[in-house]
Amino acid sequence: MKRIAVISGKGGTGKTMVCAALAAIFPPDLVLGDCDVDASNLGLIFQPEIISRSPYYGLKVAEIDQDTCTRCGSCEEHCRFGAIRSQEGEFLVDSIRCEGCSVCTLVCPKEAVSMVQKVNGELYYSNTRIAPLSHARLEPGSGTSGLLVREVRKQADERDGDRAFFLSDGPPGIGCPLIATVTGMDAVLIVTEPSLSGLHDLKRVVTVAEGFGVTIFVAINKYTLEEEIATRIEDYCVERGLHVVGKIPFDPTVIESIRNGRPVTDYDSPAADAIRRMWEEIAEIWVNT
Amino acid sequence: MKICVTAKGDSLDSQAEMRFGRSPFFIVIDEESGASSAIKNEYADAAGGVGPRSAQVLISNGVQVLITGQLGGNAQRAIEAAGIEVYQYRSDGTVNDALKQYRDGSLTRIL
Amino acid sequence: MKIAVASGKGGTGKSTFAANLALSLSKSNDVVLVDCDVEEPNLHLFFDAEHEESEVTVPVPVVDPGKCTFCGKCGDFCQYGAITVLKDDILILMDLCHSCGGCRIVCPYDAITEVPRVIGKVRDSQPDEHLRLVTGVLNEGETHAPVVIQMAKALAGSTPTPAGAVFEHQFRELVCSMADVTIYDSSPGIACPVIETVEGADYVVLVTESTPFGIHDLELAIGVVEKLGIPAGVVINRSDGLDEMTEELCRRHSLEIIMRIPFDRRIAGVQNRGGLFSQDMPEWQGRFTDLYHHIRETGGGGA
Ligand code: SF4
Ligand code: SF4
Numbered sequence: 001m002k003r004i005a006v007i008s009g010k011g012g013t014g015k016t017m018v019c020a021a022l023a024a025i026f027p028p029d030l031v032l033g034d035c036d037v038d039a040s041n042l043g044l045i046f047q048p049e050i051i052s053r054s055p056y057y058g059l060k061v062a063e064i065d066q067d068t069c070t071r072c073g074s075c076e077e078h079c080r081f082g083a084i085r086s087q088e089g090e091f092l093v094d095s096i097r098c099e100g101c102s103v104c105t106l107v108c109p110k111e112a113v114s115m116v117q118k119v120n121g122e123l124y125y126s127n128t129r130i131a132p133l134s135h136a137r138l139e140p141g142s143g144t145s146g147l148l149v150r151e152v153r154k155q156a157d158e159r160d161g162d163r164a165f166f167l168s169d170g171p172p173g174i175g176c177p178l179i180a181t182v183t184g185m186d187a188v189l190i191v192t193e194p195s196l197s198g199l200h201d202l203k204r205v206v207t208v209a210e211g212f213g214v215t216i217f218v219a220i221n222k223y224t225l226e227e228e229i230a231t232r233i234e235d236y237c238v239e240r241g242l243h244v245v246g247k248i249p250f251d252p253t254v255i256e257s258i259r260n261g262r263p264v265t266d267y268d269s270p271a272a273d274a275i276r277r278m279w280e281e282i283a284e285i286w287v288n289t
Numbered sequence: 290m291k292i293c294v295t296a297k298g299d300s301l302d303s304q305a306e307m308r309f310g311r312s313p314f315f316i317v318i319d320e321e322s323g324a325s326s327a328i329k330n331e332y333a334d335a336a337g338g339v340g341p342r343s344a345q346v347l348i349s350n351g352v353q354v355l356i357t358g359q360l361g362g363n364a365q366r367a368i369e370a371a372g373i374e375v376y377q378y379r380s381d382g383t384v385n386d387a388l389k390q391y392r393d394g395s396l397t398r399i400l
Numbered sequence: 401m402k403i404a405v406a407s408g409k410g411g412t413g414k415s416t417f418a419a420n421l422a423l424s425l426s427k428s429n430d431v432v433l434v435d436c437d438v439e440e441p442n443l444h445l446f447f448d449a450e451h452e453e454s455e456v457t458v459p460v461p462v463v464d465p466g467k468c469t470f471c472g473k474c475g476d477f478c479q480y481g482a483i484t485v486l487k488d489d490i491l492i493l494m495d496l497c498h499s500c501g502g503c504r505i506v507c508p509y510d511a512i513t514e515v516p517r518v519i520g521k522v523r524d525s526q527p528d529e530h531l532r533l534v535t536g537v538l539n540e541g542e543t544h545a546p547v548v549i550q551m552a553k554a555l556a557g558s559t560p561t562p563a564g565a566v567f568e569h570q571f572r573e574l575v576c577s578m579a580d581v582t583i584y585d586s587s588p589g590i591a592c593p594v595i596e597t598v599e600g601a602d603y604v605v606l607v608t609e610s611t612p613f614g615i616h617d618l619e620l621a622i623g624v625v626e627k628l629g630i631p632a633g634v635v636i637n638r639s640d641g642l643d644e645m646t647e648e649l650c651r652r653h654s655l656e657i658i659m660r661i662p663f664d665r666r667i668a669g670v671q672n673r674g675g676l677f678s679q680d681m682p683e684w685q686g687r688f689t690d691l692y693h694h695i696r697e698t699g700g701g702g703a
Contacts, residue, residue, distance in 0.1 A: 009440055010411060010442075038589030038591050039409055041409075041616060041617070059337050078501070081500075101502055102500075107505065140627055141591075141627050144592075145592075146543065172410040173589075174541075175542075177591070184362065195672035195673075196673065198672075201440040205440075207541075208541055225665075258611055259612060337496075338478065338481020341484050341496070345472075345485065348485070349472065349485075363481065363496060366491070366493060367491060
């Protein structure tokens, strides 16, 4: 299976829109993923029909049995995440801050602390009119989005490992969910936008992606809004040896397509044309070799 | 030499498991004595660090050859450091079938 | 007063809002702006100034081969699989370590000590007499964003050190700031970096846009502030007038829409080139100042 993720560094560059449009024109032997588990949006375009759902357990969290606890304070002293707080004489675990390290169980002289399972989200496997979709929903405030990303990836591998392609929407940023997304991919498509912050963030995400040895493609979305900065981005990519595979013009059809819950390639429009040409470029370099 | 096959159940007739870290059982076969035993994988449903922790189980049990479907990156790092050889088995057969293919030399070595 | 600026969806203009708010308020207040979007910090692009930099480190274990008996206790304990004990060696996967210190406690032979490992940096600058900018930067390839956020907030002088925090030693030399207003710019999403940023704020501004993605993700972000119980208000950015669905969502959650910034190519242009529209269009400074007073009166009780 060949695997590609659409990522962006900076949020809001149009990554999901591009991913959806690509999905619609990809070869049909495909499984889709949404690794942006914080804010999973691919489903808004493909109206998935969920065929299986399973609870996602993150790391366990500590629980203190107040009857056994003698209020010695050892757990609070040793917890490095500030997850144990004393309140009116009781030591309580802040389950949002708890990272499940279990040090408190180690230092409690009375064995009053136990580690308990906690549901941190839900994993879905769905049908869409394009291809099956592996996706998830993270409970707001959960700490383990990277682990949930890995579950999304694994589910796609297990169920559809024999398909030719895996195409996934990715998270913004360069932290733990992004790293979980890029690990084991063959290629990434970085969607950037012509702004100084877009360029700045592009450079950071490129550094991370290079560390994983994946093929890197770059698309400049809405390039007509700021052509001079778009040129600077292209210059940077050339200098760095990256393939700029697409320049997508600003196009009001994009917003309209999203509002209608459809990929932009369903419409005849400049952005759709640019994305079709971009796919040919990617296919040329990545699929046919 | 000890060989480990990842499995969905606890015997040689159980179906082999593709996943390494989340494999429900590790079937360990001692090539010299012919004895086999099943180790239940405590980490099969754990959330974090599953790969290297499962690798630790094999290392602690003196396994030298692992037969499984696929290995995650972190598990790979631990298995590699321990010098365990890994062969890939990706069919739906049993543990015995995987062993047979390994002995026939028809499995690909992936690590 | 401490105001956090967040958004479920990325690219809604959260940082731009935070920067314009900070600039406007700094005309009559001492303001500290804290860039907590440590994965992709951008605020320094608006406020160019020299900065002082210090490293953010986390403690990680090292094993003394002279003392270790390869008993395996540390590996058994570590919940993240960061330690694998081999026959005569120990493999530590640093990127899996959460710096909990458990392996050191559990080792019966005192073979483990902890050493600092650099995962990011914090930068401190003073772009203007009444405006200080603190930026957290997560190094490329690192995953522990919340630690860098915690340091940036601490440097800004606005959070007390959590009990027993990993980085306690790093706080000591830091000066406490006496700002009137502290503004935290969060990363997008709803996971741990957002919580780390928003916790301790008196008020959260949720910046959104009126697209299906924007509305979907706004609802998730509302979930976070409701869970934390912090008063919040919504800013609709790049509004093209078609805001009914956002309005409806806010009504359902009893959230006030505290500002609308229209879609305007002039505003977008100023921003893309690294400028601030409230500088080029000074009438906005008054609007941001009014907004701040409104927040103080209605939501964020703290001074
Ligand atoms: S400090 Fe904690 S997380 Fe790090 S290796 Fe030791 S036990 Fe594992
Ligand atoms: S617990 Fe201590 S002695 Fe035992 S393996 Fe770990 S470092 Fe070595």
